[in-house]
Amino acid sequence: MSEDLDNEIEAIRAIYDENTIRPTSNKTIYIFSIPPQHDVSVRLHFPTTYPADDPPQTRGVESTGPNTAKGYGSHVLGLVDQVLESVFEPGTVCLFDVVQELQSRLSSGREDGPTSPADDVDDEGVATAAAAAEPTISMTAPPPPPPPSFSPSNSPKWSTSPPLTTLKSTFLARATAVHSPAAVHHALAHLHATDKKTAKATHVMSAYRIRHDGATTYEEDCEDDGEAGAGGRLLQLLRLMGVWDVLVVVVRWYGGVKLGSERFRCVGQVAREAVVRLREGG
Structure with a gap:
């Protein structure tokens, strides 16, 4: 598993919970449960070329909840394929964007069609990672200490x-x-x-x-x-x-x-x- 994927999975599990994405005996396949309900789980294959060149790929429905309507798992699987295709950009991890887009479509009923290029902000007002281009990094030394006193105007x-x-x-x-x-x-x-x-x-x-x-x-x-x-x-x-x-x-x-x-x-x-x-x- 690449360092990018390792860090991405740790972050996703920290943001949501341990059940959102979990490993299988196959090191390239993970069980992905759409939060927050986790009523549908699908298998995701992460190729060795992710995220540099290729997106994750679905490998079928893993499980559905006891109250899930017949055929809903297959419907969600197809939706995951659509979202992966619409949000993935080579060189950028995409799981956070996938979760956000799935939650948005499933909660609003907007379950088909790619995200508009103008939709660079998610439903909570946070700009998505796919919309954030990675420019040149410039690290600087810590600035000098500020004055010891503070006022309401600079709080x-x-x-x-x-x-x-x-x-x-x-x-x-x-x-x-x-x-x-x-x-x-x-x-x-x-x-x-x-x-x-x-x-x-x-x-x-x-x-x-x-x-x-x-x-x-x-x-x-x-x-x-x-x-x-x-x-x-x-x-x-x-x-x-x-x-x-x-x-x-x-x-x-x-x-x-x-x-x-x-x-x-x-x-x-x-x-x-x-x-x-x-x-x-x-």
């Missing part, structure tokens, strides 16, 4: 997820608009200085993406803050959601019980909620 406007508590650990995410690394530094410093709970948190993970010069260059970076691998997963989430000029911060208060890979699902879930709320203006 970041955060969108906040509901807290998520599991096995005594609590996760909470915030997202805000940023347009420079200096703004990222300022927002993080402001959060630490003005929120006592964040200052006392076990981990404060973050990631950002900023686009410059008419999408010809961009900057992105992430921070684990001791939660190894979490920052990279946050950055991958932003890439899959296709968002730009956004900083997302996830805070974890450790409750004394190790969560294993479950912690990444929690990080992804609250982060996605914060970004969606930011795009919706909430």
Whole structure:
């Protein structure tokens, strides 16, 4: 399995849940269950040329729910084929876009025909990864520290997820608009200085993406803050959601019980909620 596919699957499972996509004994075939109901599962084959050249390919219906109408599984399988054909772009992972488009069509009854090229924003107001061209990357050194005092006029406007508590650990995410690394530094410093709970948190993970010069260059970076691998997963989430000029911060208060890979699902879930709320203006 390629690193791109590995990262994509981890991000999808973090955004939704472990049952959304799961491996089989065949290393190239996965069971894909359309969230949130998971009432239809199909087999997806990922060729070795994905995502560079070829899209995933369906290999039949795996299962349907007990209350699923006869023939609905085959109908959804055909719809998955349509969506894969319409959203895949060589060189770009597409599973997040596939899930979003399937959910949109199944919930609205718009179950045929490709997505319009103008539909570069999903039903939650988040630009899709397929619409986000990958320009030249430009990484920069951290900016100098901001002044120690803050005022209401320069306070970041955060969108906040509901807290998520599991096995005594609590996760909470915030997202805000940023347009420079200096703004990222300022927002993080402001959060630490003005929120006592964040200052006392076990981990404060973050990631950002900023686009410059008419999408010809961009900057992105992430921070684990001791939660190894979490920052990279946050950055991958932003890439899959296709968002730009956004900083997302996830805070974890450790409750004394190790969560294993479950912690990444929690990080992804609250982060996605914060970004969606930011795009919706909430």
